[in-house]
Amino acid sequence: MALTEPLANPSMGAVRGRERAVLVGLCLAGARRSEVEAHLDELAALVETAGGETVARLVQERRAPDPATLLGRGKLAELAALVQEQGITLVVFDDDLSPGHVRQVEAALGEGVKVLDRSAVILDIFALRARTREAQTQVELGQLTYLLPRLTKRWRHLSRQAGGIGTRGVGETQLESDRRAIRRRIAVLERRLAEIERERAVQRRRRQALASVALVGYTNAGKSTLFTRLTGTATLVEDRLFATLDPRVRRAEVGEGVVVTVADTVGFIRKLPHHLVASFRATLSEAATAHVVVHVVDCSHPAWAEQLAVGEEVLASLGVDPRGCLVALNKVDRLGAALPPALAERRSVAVSALLGTGLEALRAALRQAVLALPGIEVLHFPPEGGESLQRALREETVVARRFTADRIEVVVRRG
Ligand SMILES: Nc1nc2c(ncn2[C@@H]2O[C@H](COP(=O)(O)OP(=O)(O)OP(=O)(O)O)[C@@H](O)[C@H]2O)c(=O)[nH]1
Ligand SMILES: [Mg+2]
Numbered sequence: 001m002a003l004t005e006p007l008a009n010p011s012m013g014a015v016r017g018r019e020r021a022v023l024v025g026l027c028l029a030g031a032r033r034s035e036v037e038a039h040l041d042e043l044a045a046l047v048e049t050a051g052g053e054t055v056a057r058l059v060q061e062r063r064a065p066d067p068a069t070l071l072g073r074g075k076l077a078e079l080a081a082l083v084q085e086q087g088i089t090l091v092v093f094d095d096d097l098s099p100g101h102v103r104q105v106e107a108a109l110g111e112g113v114k115v116l117d118r119s120a121v122i123l124d125i126f127a128l129r130a131r132t133r134e135a136q137t138q139v140e141l142g143q144l145t146y147l148l149p150r151l152t153k154r155w156r157h158l159s160r161q162a163g164g165i166g167t168r169g170v171g172e173t174q175l176e177s178d179r180r181a182i183r184r185r186i187a188v189l190e191r192r193l194a195e196i197e198r199e200r201a202v203q204r205r206r207r208q209a210l211a212s213v214a215l216v217g218y219t220n221a222g223k224s225t226l227f228t229r230l231t232g233t234a235t236l237v238e239d240r241l242f243a244t245l246d247p248r249v250r251r252a253e254v255g256e257g258v259v260v261t262v263a264d265t266v267g268f269i270r271k272l273p274h275h276l277v278a279s280f281r282a283t284l285s286e287a288a289t290a291h292v293v294v295h296v297v298d299c300s301h302p303a304w305a306e307q308l309a310v311g312e313e314v315l316a317s318l319g320v321d322p323r324g325c326l327v328a329l330n331k332v333d334r335l336g337a338a339l340p341p342a343l344a345e346r347r348s349v350a351v352s353a354l355l356g357t358g359l360e361a362l363r364a365a366l367r368q369a370v371l372a373l374p375g376i377e378v379l380h381f382p383p384e385g386g387e388s389l390q391r392a393l394r395e396e397t398v399v400a401r402r403f404t405a406d407r408i409e410v411v412v413r414r415g
Pocket of ligand 1: 218219220221222223224225226236237238239240241242243244245266267268330331332333334351352353354355
């Protein structure tokens with residue numbers, strides 16, 4: 001069967017009732033319990049965003065994961081009892097599950113219980129939130145690549161029966177179709193994405209007359225709030241994970257006549273499924289190609305250091321040197337005390353995107369970064385302008401224009 005229609009239809013698997021979930025974490029040799037608990041806090045927020053309700057948590061301390069089921073036999077029996085007692089329909093592991101793990105754990109828990117990992121929940125949220133054709137194409141590709149090795153009879157049966165988290169965006173047609181059809185669909189999506197990437201590159205070239213700034217960082221760090229502050233364009237800001245899936249690009253003045261484009265981008269998260277990173281390459285290319293990358297960090301978050309590290313890892317995987325980024329330590333209004341221990345060798349600016357504090361310093365840092373780009377030159381013209389000024393404005397890549405009493409300065413970028 002040929003699959004020509006988009007499969008990622010967010011409404012298809014709407015949660016039927018609120019799914020009751022138990023979260024499972026493993027505390028392996030060398031890991032701290034508090035760290036595992038913090039990861040489960042974040043997982044609970046993800047499950048909530050996907051429409052589920054966390055009713056219990058289970059953490060097992062073990063030297064190493066059990067090869068078949070991650071949890072040991074005793075803990076697995078405890079989990080099965082918990083599922084029965086609490087009427088749980090969804091079990092979410094913070095650690096990655098192979099298709100084999102899922103089968104084994106599901107077999108141990110019995111009928112009607114879905115077993116997912118963090119990646120599956122993140123994919124589900126993306127499917128729920130994708131609005132534009134670009135985002136939907138990227139999400140669907142991410143989902144199908146994730147699903148392909150997991151399409152088993154049992155999975156099909158369960159998802160048809162249960163619906164909801166982890167199966168959203170995946171219609172029955174898809175589940176009943178054979179793998180070959182899915183591979184064909186993947187090829188179609190890849191071609192479409194390549195097209196989108198080409199379109200983006202064309203748009204970028206058109207914009208390239210201006211220096212580009214990209215706001216990147218952990219989900220919920222405040223990128224969109226900062227984008228609104230810098231560009232004066234209202235955009236979706238929500239106290240939820242992955243509010244933004246599509247990059248938006250707008251112009252902004254950062255003082256002294258310097259005009260840049262600012263891009264708001266999709267957020268990062270711990271264990272962002274690599275299928276998604278690959279599919280969102282077109283979107284994330286806004287970050288990879290920007291002249292100045294601002295890494296937005298919520299410095300009031302207890303896990304800010306880990307979030308910063310995750311962001312740097314993703315940036316590095318996109319070919320961006322994290323040491324070259326400007327760090328915006330956001331939400332300083334929430335900090336009772338001083339800033340977290342200095343990010344010594346990094347360039348950082350403390351801001352509150354919500355209240356608008358620190359923005360002047362951020363603009364100054366952006367200005368400085370733009371004026372330090374390679375190939376910057378300052379041209380001078382008489383105050384009345386004239387033909388030579390018109391030609392410069394037409395033919396050069398203009399970064400800034402300044403008007404003083406006795407002359408006009410045009411800052412250009414060459415080469
Ligand atoms: N207290 C405080 N809250 C902020 C600040 N900046 C943003 N927020 C809040 O943080 C939440 C997330 O903000 P967004 O701007 O949507 O964050 P984002 O980084 O775009 O998130 P995603 O698009 O989901 O990746 C919202 O509730 C904002 O109001 C700040 O400086 N201080
Ligand atoms: Mg956002």
